[in-house]
Amino acid sequence: MSDSTPPQHPQYTYPPEDDELSLIDLWNIVWKRKWPWLTFGPLFGIVGTIIALNATVYFKAEATLAPNTDEDTGGGLAALAGQFGGLASMAGINLGGGGSTENAIATLKSRQFLTPLLTTNENLIALFPDEWDSDTKTWTVSKDRRNNDKRPTDQEAYDRFVKSSFGVSQDKKTGIVTVSIELEDPVKAAEWTNALIAQLNAHLRTQARQEAQKNLDYLNNQLSQTQVIEIRESLYGLIESQTKNAMLANAKEDFAFKVIDPAIVPELKSKPKRGLIVIASGFLGGIFGLFLCFVLYLKEQQQA
Structure with missing residues (x-):
């Protein structure tokens, strides 16, 4: 009779993990x-x-804006644009009014628009207070500049303003635009914010007026050179649209944005926390x- 007892395997014992540390061990350490x-x-x-x-204390001034709708700025000529769009395209004519909100915001952020406003001596002092000696009324600088001038350059003024002081945001649901400027001087922060919006509306209004007048001159010239009735009717429609654009540009102060809530002098600092x-x-x-x-x-x- 064979032995049916199963073979016995040796029992292995593992040493305790000495490297593991409990929370109590960590606390004791x-x-x-x-x-x-x-x-x-x-x-x-x-x-x-x-x-x-x-740390330097800064104050932020904010203004709330509502973009003018296409109808408000004369851009509600979509039907006319569809009817005469081919002729207008060939003539190089823009039937739009004040332009889109995105274009207005892009203009507001552009170097071409901001630089002339930032590079006056008074505004440069507000942007670079650390480089202005108020006692001697002279510029001091801690870095070399290409123009060998201690006065901040146009590029430096634009970069500091856009990166450190200026902010523009738009609520995608409501379309409301918020413009903010953050400076050491709370009064200047509010003044700059309101002035920037007014300058933007004036700038875009002037552009629209000049463009409409240029288009009218071209259309009237074409009208005098053609006797085809269909083309003359199309030209009359285009002239009407451009005349309306010119009238709105001349009469509407809030051309691109309506100011819902203008900036006021902030009482509470925005930074440092x-x-x-x-x-x-x-x-x-x-x-x-x-x-x-x-x-x-x-x-x-x-x-x-």
Whole structure:
């Protein structure tokens, strides 16, 4: 009779995982070496407080705008554009009125529009207060410029304004546009915001008036040179549309945007967020201190 007892396999035992650390172990490591995070946490917090108290204070002024609809600006001539669009295209004529909101915003952000407004000496001082000596009434500069002039260049003025001070946003659902300017001087921030909107409306109104007059001159010239009744009727329709555009451009001050809520002098600073700076600095110091705790622990383990 054969032995049916199954073979016995040796039992293997695994050593405990000495490398695993529990939360209690981690706490003991940190608590026994608590001087780094107790030191660097408050130290970084103090440094953050000093930075926050000495940071330059800025104020943001905002204005709320509503784009003029196509009907308001004479662009509601879509039916006319469809009827005479081929003839207008051949003549190089734009039947639109004030143009789209996207074009108006693009103009507002453009270098060609902003540079003349920013590069007056008074506005440059507001943009570069750190480079202006109010006692000697002269420009000081900490970097070399190509023109060997201490006065900020047009490019520098535009870049600083667009990147640091100027903001334009549009709500895609409502179409409402918000324009904001952030400066050290709250009065200037509000004045610049309102002036910029007024300048934009005036600029686009002038462009529309000039374009309409140019189109009218061309159309009247073509009308005098043709006797074909169908073409003359088309030209009369185009002349009517351009006359309407010219009338709206002359009469409508809020040509591209209606000002719903003009900018007022802000009373509360927009930055710096001093409390956030202090909290973030203290937190960063505490994290750095904890990192040092574990570095010291690993060093002790290597030496043991």
